Amino acid sequence: xxxxxxxxxxxxxxxxxxxxxxxxxxxxxxxxxxxxxxxxxxxxxxxxxxxxxxxxxxxxxxxxxxxxxxxxxxxxxxxxxxxxxxxxxxxxxxxxxxxxxxxxxxxxxxxxxxxx
Amino acid sequence: xxxxxxxxxxxxxxxxxxxxxxxxxxxxxxxxxxxxxxxxxxxxxxxxxxxxxxxxxxxxxxxxxxxxxxxxxxxxxxxxxxxxxxxxxxxxxxxxxxxxxxxxxxxxxxx
Numbered sequence: 001x002x003x004x005x006x007x008x009x010x011x012x013x014x015x016x017x018x019x020x021x022x023x024x025x026x027x028x029x030x031x032x033x034x035x036x037x038x039x040x041x042x043x044x045x046x047x048x049x050x051x052x053x054x055x056x057x058x059x060x061x062x063x064x065x066x067x068x069x070x071x072x073x074x075x076x077x078x079x080x081x082x083x084x085x086x087x088x089x090x091x092x093x094x095x096x097x098x099x100x101x102x103x104x105x106x107x108x109x110x111x112x113x114x115x116x
Numbered sequence: 117x118x119x120x121x122x123x124x125x126x127x128x129x130x131x132x133x134x135x136x137x138x139x140x141x142x143x144x145x146x147x148x149x150x151x152x153x154x155x156x157x158x159x160x161x162x163x164x165x166x167x168x169x170x171x172x173x174x175x176x177x178x179x180x181x182x183x184x185x186x187x188x189x190x191x192x193x194x195x196x197x198x199x200x201x202x203x204x205x206x207x208x209x210x211x212x213x214x215x216x217x218x219x220x221x222x223x224x225x226x227x
Contacts, residue, residue, distance in 0.1 A: 031213050042203065042217045043159070092158060096213050102166065103149050103207050105215065107158035 002027040006108035023093035031096040049076040118142040120218035138204035148187040
């Protein structure tokens with residue numbers, strides 16, 4: 001397994017502002033993903049964070065709204081830009097470990113975002 | 117396309133056995149994963165089945181039937197701490213290991 005940290009753990013933000021969430025892993029990883037999850041709902045993939053290149057976004061998510069960086073193998077950031085109350089959610093990073101079990105993702109503790 | 121179906125909620129009694137089913141539809145298949153998520157927590161990996169049969173890990177077992185496109189998670193000797201949501205997932209085809217997730221099953225355990 002791996003230790004995955006996310007910062008901040010929670011935040012309350014004003015409409016129109018931006019928040020950057022950091023994800024740090026203590027092991028070598030192959031893939032890093034960013035998800036959004038509403039309480040009581042399943043996980044929705046926002047994008048795959050690619051090292052040294054632009055992230056791969058899922059349908060319904062765009063770079064201008066959710067810019068992602070991954071400067072090295074173990075660190076990534078997700079920014080939620082120009083926030084609205086609809087962006088209130090839990091944001092999770094997950095990783096697939098290098099040499100790890102097939103189709104196994106390990107998750108950070110999540111960032112609980114409330115937009116007023 | 118690919119999809120998974122699982123019950124939205126299952127209720128069981130402490131000490132009992134419960135089975136959470138997952139059926140999937142996909143033109144290609146690698147394996148079926150199960151994750152547990154407690155309220156306010158992050159999903160944690162429980163098991164992965166690539167081949168038919170039962171995989172046992174302590175009180176938890178996972179079963180797969182590729183011919184029936186069906187799997188289940190079996191929890192024995194239920195404890196109150198097993199109250200959580202359980203998600204099944206499959207790898208998305210033509211992807212870099214992205215997963216397709218079921219809607220999740222909320223397991224309620226009564227004393």
